Amino acid sequence: MIRPFQGMVPRLGSRVFVPDNALILGDVSIGDDASIWFNCVIRGDVNWIRIGARANIQDACCLHVSNTIWPLLIEEEVSVAHNVMLHGCTIRRGALIGMSTTIMDGAEIGEGCLVAAGSLVREGFQAPPHSLVAGWPAVVKGPLSDRQREIATSVWARYVRYKEAYFADGWPIAEAPNIDAPRPGFAEGHPYP
Numbered sequence: 747m748i749r750p751f752q753g754m755v756p757r758l759g760s761r762v763f764v765p766d767n768a769l770i771l772g773d774v775s776i777g778d779d780a781s782i783w784f785n786c787v788i789r790g791d792v793n794w795i796r797i798g799a800r801a802n803i804q805d806a807c808c809l810h811v812s813n814t815i816w817p818l819l820i821e822e823e824v825s826v827a828h829n830v831m832l833h834g835c836t837i838r839r840g841a842l843i844g845m846s847t848t849i850m851d852g853a854e855i856g857e858g859c860l861v862a863a864g865s866l867v868r869e870g871f872q873a874p875p876h877s878l879v880a881g882w883p884a885v886v887k888g889p890l891s892d893r894q895r896e897i898a899t900s901v902w903a904r905y906v907r908y909k910e911a912y913f914a915d916g917w918p919i920a921e922a923p924n925i926d927a928p929r930p931g932f933a934e935g936h937p938y939p
C-alpha cells in the first residue's frame with residue numbers, strides 16, 4: 747500500500763517492486779529498479795526517507811525517522827536483509843545490512859560495508875568504507891576480507907533479478923498514487939505541525 751500523508755506523496759522511479767502488504771507513506775522517494783519486499787513499513791511522516799536505485803529492502807524491515815532531526819538516507823545498490831530496523835541513519839552506496847540488525851539515529855555506514863547479522867549500531871556510530879561492523883553493540887572489526895566483500899557486493903544485483911522475475915510472473919510494477927497538488931516534502935521545507 748502506497749499512501750500520501752499530509753499531502754506528501756511517495757515518489758517512485760521506474761520498475762520498482764512493492765507488494766500490496768508493504769506500507770509506504772509520506773515523504774519517501776525510491777529510485778529505479780529498487781525492490782521493497784513483503785511486510786515492510788517505510789514511514790516518511792515526520793521526516794524524509796530516500797532509497798537509491800537498485801537498492802533492496804527485504805521482508806519485514808521497519809524504516810523510520812526522527813522528527814525534524816534525522817532523515818533516513820539509503821544510497822544506491824544497498825541491500826537491507828530481512829527484519830532490519832533502520833532509524834534516522836545513513837547507509838552509503840553498496841553496503842549490506844545483515845538480517846535482524848538495528849541501526850539508530852545519526853549513525854553512518856560507509857560505502858561497501860558489511861554489517862553482520864543481528865548487530866546493534868548505536869546512535870551516531872560512524873563506520874569507515876568497506877569495513878566489517880558486528881556485535882551488540884556493534885564495533886568496527888576491520889577491513890572486509892575478500893569473501894566478505896564478495897557477500898556484500900553480490901546481493902543487490904541478485905535482488906534486481908528477483909524483482910524482475912516477480913514482474914515476469916505477473917506481479918505489478920509499483921505506481922505512486924496520483925493526487926492533484928502534492929505538498930513539498932520535508933527536504934523542501936515542509937514543516938511537521
Ligand SMILES: CC(C)(COP(=O)(O)OP(=O)(O)OC[C@H]1O[C@@H](n2cnc3c(N)ncnc32)[C@H](O)[C@@H]1OP(=O)(O)O)[C@@H](O)C(=O)NCCC(=O)NCCS
Pocket residue numbers: 827828843844845860861862863864865880881882887891893894897901
Ligand atoms: C559477517 C558474516 C558474513 C561472517 O563472515 P566471516 O568472514 O565468516 O566472519 P568471521 O566468523 O571470520 O568473524 C569475523 C569477526 O566478526 C565477528 N562476527 C561475525 N559474524 C558476527 C555476527 N553475526 N554477530 C557478531 N559478531 C560477528 C566474529 O566473532 C569475528 O570477530 P573477532 O574478529 O573479534 O573474533 C556473517 O556472520 C553475516 O552476518 N552474514 C550476513 C548474512 C545476511 O544477513 N545475509 C543477507 C541475506 S540476503
